Amino acid sequence: GNSVTQMEGPVTLSEEAFLTINCTYTATGYPSLFWYVQYPGEGLQLLLKATKADDKGSNKGFEATYRKETTSFHLEKGSVQVSDSAVYFCALGRFGNEKLTFGTGTRLTIIP
Amino acid sequence: GAVVSQHPSWVICKSGTSVKIECRSLDFQATTMFWYRQFPKQSLMLMATSNEGSKATYEQGVEKDKFLINHASLTLSTLTVTSAHPEDSSFYICSARDQRENSPLHFGNGTRLTVT
Numbered sequence: 001g002n003s004v005t006q007m008e009g010p011v012t013l014s015e016e017a018f019l020t021i022n023c024t025y026t027a028t029g030y031p032s033l034f035w036y037v038q039y040p041g042e043g044l045q046l047l048l049k050a051t052k053a054d055d056k057g058s059n060k061g062f063e064a065t066y067r068k069e070t071t072s073f074h075l076e077k078g079s080v081q082v083s084d085s086a087v088y089f090c091a092l093g094r095f096g097n098e099k100l101t102f103g104t105g106t107r108l109t110i111i112p
Numbered sequence: 113g114a115v116v117s118q119h120p121s122w123v124i125c126k127s128g129t130s131v132k133i134e135c136r137s138l139d140f141q142a143t144t145m146f147w148y149r150q151f152p153k154q155s156l157m158l159m160a161t162s163n164e165g166s167k168a169t170y171e172q173g174v175e176k177d178k179f180l181i182n183h184a185s186l187t188l189s190t191l192t193v194t195s196a197h198p199e200d201s202s203f204y205i206c207s208a209r210d211q212r213e214n215s216p217l218h219f220g221n222g223t224r225l226t227v228t
Binding site for chain 1: 116155207218222
């Protein structure tokens with residue numbers, strides 16, 4: 001079956017540091033891959049997605065590349081801000097199909 | 113932007129009682145809503161798919177008589193945890209899709225249920 005393994009948190013970084021949150025997956029077929037973010041007191045929001053191998057999803061300075069050869073979808077940002085503090089979830093599924101498989105979430109805290 | 117309101121945000125109840133959690137789409141219509149459950153340090157697990165005007169579809173291993181889902185309108189789905197036990201303590205999250213094409217999922221803020 002499908003599964004997502006996500007870097008355990010919590011992760012604490014200083015402002016302007018480089019961020020990587022690792023995500024690897026196991027799936028049959030060719031799933032779409034997603035990163036969701038949950039800011040304090042809010043619901044999950046789609047941050048970015050990639051629907052096929054070698055696609056790069058990007059949004060708000062975050063990027064992730066769909067790597068089929070390593071079954072990975074690592075989230076990166078070159079310079080984090082305090083406002084990026086949130087919980088980040090990696091997920092896989094079929095775009096348009098709500099049966100998403102989520103990772104455990106990684107809590108990120110950015111300190112000034 | 114589209115908002116899904118989930119209520120209550122947290123609830124404490126005694127064993128044996130029932131608890132109802134509401135999920136509302138505030139500015140869009142959702143023929144389908146989804147209920148997830150998250151245990152500490154574990155993934156969100158899809159429990160069931162709530163369909164407006166029809167029976168919910170439950171994932172394998174989820175007791176439909178334990179977790180009653182009602183989706184009576186295009187903007188409201190409810191999850192009732194019946195005869196709650198301490199092992200039902202968890203974080204419950206709903207999501208909804210705007211029925212317009214190619215819209216993303218919108219998630220509620222979640223409900224923390226503690227059964228004492």
